[in-house]
Amino acid sequence: MPEKISIQLGEVQRTLLIPLFGRAAEYEREHPLIRDQFAHDIMEKLDFDFKAAFARSPIQFRINSVIRAIHLDAAILSFIVRYPDATIVNLGAGLDTTFQRLDNGKIFWYDLDLPDTIELRRKLIPEGERNVCIAKSVFDRSWFDDIRERRSRVLFVAGGVLVYLREAEIKRLFLDMTGEFPESEMVFEIYSRLFLWLRNHALTRRALNPALFSKWYWGANSAKAIARWSDKIRVVDEYPFYSRLDLTDDRVKVNLSPLNLLNSGKWIKMVQIRLG
Numbered sequence: 001m002p003e004k005i006s007i008q009l010g011e012v013q014r015t016l017l018i019p020l021f022g023r024a025a026e027y028e029r030e031h032p033l034i035r036d037q038f039a040h041d042i043m044e045k046l047d048f049d050f051k052a053a054f055a056r057s058p059i060q061f062r063i064n065s066v067i068r069a070i071h072l073d074a075a076i077l078s079f080i081v082r083y084p085d086a087t088i089v090n091l092g093a094g095l096d097t098t099f100q101r102l103d104n105g106k107i108f109w110y111d112l113d114l115p116d117t118i119e120l121r122r123k124l125i126p127e128g129e130r131n132v133c134i135a136k137s138v139f140d141r142s143w144f145d146d147i148r149e150r151r152s153r154v155l156f157v158a159g160g161v162l163v164y165l166r167e168a169e170i171k172r173l174f175l176d177m178t179g180e181f182p183e184s185e186m187v188f189e190i191y192s193r194l195f196l197w198l199r200n201h202a203l204t205r206r207a208l209n210p211a212l213f214s215k216w217y218w219g220a221n222s223a224k225a226i227a228r229w230s231d232k233i234r235v236v237d238e239y240p241f242y243s244r245l246d247l248t249d250d251r252v253k254v255n256l257s258p259l260n261l262l263n264s265g266k267w268i269k270m271v272q273i274r275l276g
């Protein structure tokens with residue numbers, strides 16, 4: 001058997017393990033919500049006991065990252081239908097394999113993440129002519145120059161990463177992007193400030209391993225609040241996280257406690273904006 005690959009990652013970088021596990025574990029189910037064999041194969045190659053590590057964490061954490069991937073896939077597919085040769089930039093890509101799942105043979109795809117994440121990524125996921133990694137922080141604006149392929153339109157995807165940044169940093173980033181990438185779009189999820197507090201509180205209450213679960217910093221109650229940052233930001237789409245899904249599916253139902261349902265329109269939302 002080939003030797004397993006060890007994981008040497010900083011604190012925030014290790015958060016990529018949860019969504020990877022979510023998609024990989026889903027693949028083992030008879031009727032998966034998302035079929036990501038690449039994630040499953042990557043999990044098998046890592047020297048890390050996912051099942052033991054996440055045994056005590058709520059299943060919702062994992063399923064939410066699967067639901068997020070379903071929403072992001074839908075947004076990306078719809079963008080690719082409109083612009084088949086689009087450029088897609090995955091910010092905070094982790095070990096995400098959306099390009100491998102959705103490639104239409106024409107898009108150009110960048111996966112950007114911190115250097116140690118990209119070092120691990122390169123050991124597991126080969127780059128290609130139309131799929132290139134950028135080993136930089138989003139704060140290092142030199143990554144703008146690394147986006148050399150600017151096809152008909154650019155779509156930025158930021159799944160599960162903005163929560164680890166501060167609002168002032170995100171605002172600055174978005175404003176800089178409106179100047180650099182006019183007419184681009186960006187898709188991501190937002191969590192209300194109340195949800196943010198409850199989630200951070202749950203980490204302490206359940207004494208979850210801080211090496212796997214980092215604190216979240218950014219919450220936003222609505223896309224409108226983001227659009228107020230600049231008249232160059234326009235909301236293209238905004239909808240509750242627990243919508244546009246098969247709500248009767250057992251896996252989705254796991255996350256739909258009465259409290260969650262009651263608040264599903266407000267607590268977590270998917271947002272797509274136009275920049276510039």
Ligand SMILES: C[S@@+](CC[C@H](N)C(=O)[O-])C[C@H]1O[C@@H](n2cnc3c(N)ncnc32)[C@H](O)[C@@H]1O
Pocket residue numbers: 012013014015016017019020091092093094095096112113114117136137138139158159160161164
């Ligand atoms: C929860 S993971 C999400 C990974 C991936 N989007 C997915 O859904 O599988 C958060 C990712 O954001 C990355 N990240 C955190 N801060 C970052 C920064 N300043 N610049 C670039 N990436 C960052 C981490 O390294 C990690 O891979």
